[in-house]
Amino acid sequence: MQLTSSFKLVFLKQMLLGFQLSAVSSNNMSFHERKNAIKFSADAAIAFARGRTRWSQGLIRNLSKNEKNKDVLKGLLGREYDNLSKPCCNSWKIPRSKKILRRCLRMSSTRKMAGRAQHDVGKSILAKTLAKKRIQVLKKLVPGGESMDGFSLLDETLDYAMSLKAQVDGMRCVLRTSEALNFKAPTDSTMQVKQPSFVGE
């Protein structure tokens, strides 16, 4: 996935639309609610802009767990919502019988043991457990990551990281412009904000 400017623009549009839909600009939301609404629209926008990937579907699934967000989500995504909530790839877990699994593991482990020197075994096992632990952590980080195996997890992580970066850039952009706008036309708000006295970008 390339971080094209069109992707960023799409994300930006969607996010701002999300802000409108969730009525972020109204004054009767608490700070916490507003922050959650902003984050929600940002996440939905990034998933929308990316299209059908595993992590985007996982993200939408997570977002729609909250019932009242669901309507906003539907309005935001439009017909994409159905596309995204359908699982795109087979996320089944292969049914494995324990007996066969145990036998296979024993065989594979004895085969590996035979091929290696004794002192290497400990190192390799250690390395594997370390890697496994980290993969588990990564699975928790990436949305929808639990049902993915090693390869696709790395793929999805790559994709997700790039989209996150775009998200951060977009949000920072919005922040900067909103601050610049506020500076140009100061309105009295509940918070006493004294804008820095320099011309922005």
Add this chain to the structure above:
Amino acid sequence: MQCLQSPVSRRFSSKWQQQGQEQPSRHSYSADLCVQGGLPDIPQRSLAAAPNFEETSVAVLSDSSLRKRKAETSLKSKQDLGKVESNCKRVKQERGGGAKPESKQQNSRKEASGDSSKTDYIHVRVRRGQATDSHSLAERVRRERISQRMKCLQELVPGCSKITGKAGMLDEIINYVQSLQRQVEFLSMKLAAVSPMEDIDLLSREAMTQLVQRNLPSRSSSMGISSELMDQPFLHFDSLQPHPCSGLNMYMDSPDLVPDGSSFGSSPNSLYRVEFQLGRGTASFPFQSLQGKYSYPICASGMDCDAWFYVPNKQNNKIEQFLLHGSSGPQIRN
């Protein structure tokens, strides 16, 4: 996912082409892990070389693939192999057919594997002297795939070119993703703190022009005054920490990871300390504007974003401890 697929497929195809050129057919033999029904891709030359070998290897593979599928859960390719075991038998019958150029198939297969379709095959070319054991073949394929992806990730994550080894790389990736997520949290908090966006259209227009401008090479001009302020965080931070932290300096250099100078004041010390304290749920903390006269409180109750800038894992504890113990709490600078 062009970034991933094209380099992978390119690398693979070039690799196979190289191997094809280096080793004449007499010395090399190919072991197919499986063959799609209807597409006999065992080239004629290797057939002539060692027909018996291939038969046995294919037979072995078809048997062991079932076992392997159950044994190695993380090997997705093997799952697909197990499904089309029956097609492997067709290979023996259809060997007489024409041979497709291997590189093309390699590409198409790599793309197919990206879609995780049912026809996911890996065509492996084994060099002379290497084991043809199905297990080691699959292992090698798996390792190569992982290394390909690791390389791509290395390019993406800043500062990972020095790190080798899976565990370290995974560490860095985890760190990076976590820091990005925290940044999102933090930015959403900041956006919420900004007074309500009344004119969404104007905002969107401005934001988009901003975005377009940023993509142009005149990035330094768009940063504007904030570049001056960026120097200050470095100075302050250097004075803060006694430990040399090359990773941190590197991250601080990239403007993406440093907070906008426009939003934060000239007291990044308090900012960083405050950032670490956020996780503890402090009630409020002041941000300083440039003049240092006014500050606005942000209610931090219930917020759980910790330090958001990306710090390499090893240095994290030292800096954290130093900052936490070195300060009594968020301080207001005048």
